[in-house]
Every structure is written in C-alpha cells, then in structure tokens.
Amino acid sequence: MSEKYRIERWKEIYPPYPSMLRLLMVLDGYRVEQWGSRSQMIIPKQKHSLDRSHWIVSGALKLAVDDVGIFVLEAGDRDFMTAETRYSAQVVSEEPVIYLVGQRAVAAKAKRKKPKKVK
Numbered sequence: 001m002s003e004k005y006r007i008e009r010w011k012e013i014y015p016p017y018p019s020m021l022r023l024l025m026v027l028d029g030y031r032v033e034q035w036g037s038r039s040q041m042i043i044p045k046q047k048h049s050l051d052r053s054h055w056i057v058s059g060a061l062k063l064a065v066d067d068v069g070i071f072v073l074e075a076g077d078r079d080f081m082t083a084e085t086r087y088s089a090q091v092v093s094e095e096p097v098i099y100l101v102g103q104r105a106v107a108a109k110a111k112r113k114k115p116k117k118v119k
Contacts, residue, residue, distance in 0.1 A: 010076020
C-alpha cells in the first residue's frame with residue numbers, strides 16, 4: 001500500500017462489535033469517537049495533525065487518499081493514516097455508515113520513556 005496509508009480487512013466470521021473495536025483502538029494509543037454519516041454523504045478533503053484510524057462498524061465508506069488511491073471500507077475494515085495525509089470520503093452504502101475514529105493521543109514519533117525499576 002503506502003507508508004502513509006494502509007488497510008486491515010475484517011477476516012472474522014462474526015460481525016464487528018463496537019465496544020471491542022473501541023477497546024482495541026484505545027490499547028493501540030488512540031482517543032476514540034463514534035461517528036455516523038447518512039447514505040451518500042460526502043466528507044470534504046481534509047487532513048489532521050495526528051495519526052488517525054477509521055474502523056467501520058456497519059455500512060461502507062469510500063476514501064480517496066491523495067497520492068495513494070481510492071478504497072472502500074466495509075464493516076470490520078480498519079485503516080491507518082499518518083498525520084498530514086489528505087483524504088476525502090463518501091458513504092457508499094444504502095444505510096448510514098457507523099464508524100469509530102481514532103486519533104493518536106500523542107504524536108507517533110514521540111516515544112514514551114520506560115518507567116525505572118524500583119528496587
């Protein structure tokens with residue numbers, strides 16, 4: 001794919017469960033919000049200062065990522081994009097799309113220091 005954008009497709013036999021997805025995103029270091037957008041809604045081109053991830057709970061979302069390509073994410077699919085990646089989106093399912101949006105709590109390049117052991 002690309003260094004600035006990648007997708008993980010849902011491979012489980014069960015449908016995505018929002019609480020589980022939210023927990024996994026938080027454990028990955030994201031602040032998470034749940035969003036919903038109506039059918040055919042267009043989300044204009046934008047970029048963000050921190051890394052982001054979208055995890056689709058239901059419906060389908062088409063993303064056009066500058067210099068990378070156009071991708072359709074369906075229920076369970078998750079994407080990852082680095083800070084400053086420009087993209088736009090459109091809901092392409094007949095029903096509204098419900099998705100989690102995660103934004104890194106801190107910039108990815110900043111590394112946390114390991115706690116010192118207490119003797």
